[in-house]
Amino acid sequence: MRFPILQTWFGKKASAAIPSPPKDRSGIRVGIPKVLNMWSTHQFWVAFLREIGIASENIVFSSDTSEEQGREFGKGRGTVDCCYPVKAMSGHYGELIFGLKKKVHVIMSPMIYSLPSFMRGHVSENLACTRVMAGPENIRAGFVKESDVFKDNGIQYASPFVNMAEPEMVPKQMYDCLKDVFDIDMAETQRAVDAGYKALRDFNEKARTETRKILTWCAREGKPCVLVVWLQYLPIDDDLLGWLFGEETQAKKIRSPLDISDVWTSSNSSNTNEILWGAKFATRFPWITCVLRLSSYECGMDQPTYTPTQKIVEATGTLFFKFGDLDSTKPAGSIRIRIETIVHYLAKYSDKIIQKKLALLPPDCPLLLDKQEKEEKALAVVAGTD
Numbered sequence: 001m002r003f004p005i006l007q008t009w010f011g012k013k014a015s016a017a018i019p020s021p022p023k024d025r026s027g028i029r030v031g032i033p034k035v036l037n038m039w040s041t042h043q044f045w046v047a048f049l050r051e052i053g054i055a056s057e058n059i060v061f062s063s064d065t066s067e068e069q070g071r072e073f074g075k076g077r078g079t080v081d082c083c084y085p086v087k088a089m090s091g092h093y094g095e096l097i098f099g100l101k102k103k104v105h106v107i108m109s110p111m112i113y114s115l116p117s118f119m120r121g122h123v124s125e126n127l128a129c130t131r132v133m134a135g136p137e138n139i140r141a142g143f144v145k146e147s148d149v150f151k152d153n154g155i156q157y158a159s160p161f162v163n164m165a166e167p168e169m170v171p172k173q174m175y176d177c178l179k180d181v182f183d184i185d186m187a188e189t190q191r192a193v194d195a196g197y198k199a200l201r202d203f204n205e206k207a208r209t210e211t212r213k214i215l216t217w218c219a220r221e222g223k224p225c226v227l228v229v230w231l232q233y234l235p236i237d238d239d240l241l242g243w244l245f246g247e248e249t250q251a252k253k254i255r256s257p258l259d260i261s262d263v264w265t266s267s268n269s270s271n272t273n274e275i276l277w278g279a280k281f282a283t284r285f286p287w288i289t290c291v292l293r294l295s296s297y298e299c300g301m302d303q304p305t306y307t308p309t310q311k312i313v314e315a316t317g318t319l320f321f322k323f324g325d326l327d328s329t330k331p332a333g334s335i336r337i338r339i340e341t342i343v344h345y346l347a348k349y350s351d352k353i354i355q356k357k358l359a360l361l362p363p364d365c366p367l368l369l370d371k372q373e374k375e376e377k378a379l380a381v382v383a384g385t386d
């Protein structure tokens, strides 16, 4: 007696277990507009594309935003948005369509719903700005209003909607959007997403390690430094955060060193959360004696944070300077004058600020302990003699 169904089932299972050979995608060129949260997540996108077989030289970013770019490639394509970085996207799209000698086959411009922040779990949400979510669709509209300019130029437009703060959701979101664009299957997508997150994690860790080296140098040499609260890659090592935030954490004023509920109750926006936390770090860390705040023209996310950020930073006497609407106004002359002012204030007040902030903290700064001291301290803690 034969059991055809059973045979077929086993037969299918066996062949499904063999991964399909990688498809040759080395000839596909992908253009990515260098805008918005692409700046903080591009390692993910590059690693994703490389993992599915797109050659590195075929991953093309648009050039830096400039007025010429907007004039030459974005003219007449603008859509309604008062945020300068979103308005500037038209020039980036246009450059990738009309401005490249070697044409791209795909333009990939993700709609990023949430961001993979180190503050996840310590704040309410890690959402991207709503304009970041909607920006790609908004700008695409300017290129399909009369005819589909992408299609006319033989370009596929791909805009995956991604919850980057929730890695478990991303493979399906990427697959749904990109399966036909790159002819990928789910297993390939999963591998590529994993590679993307790994690249992003590695980059962030490397950047934080470098920042720690700078802060250690400042601490050991007694030199001040300046923090730009923006996309700062501050170290989040337990020893350092324990030194800076340990007392408040033990007193249960905050749930963890990354908790910002004491200064910001609606912690929904990822970038805002990181700016506020950066201000908290800066106001405590003795050798950061000055904070610079940059802001974009007409940014609705930045606006409510100006006063809280300044108040947090200045609470310990740390210097605070703001360069507002920087991307739109580009006040080169006045920036030069203000930098001279900042240098003057740094030279005059840094020593006092460092001493004042050191007096507020426990004596054993981990950046001042050398390796041997650290090991002795760790042993003492284990032996219970510390």
Ligand code: SF4
Residues within 6 Å of the ligand: 036, 083, 084, 085, 086, 129, 130, 131, 132, 296, 297, 298, 299, 300, 301, 302
């Ligand atoms: S965060 Fe501000 S500058 Fe950035 S996209 Fe949103 S509104 Fe525009």
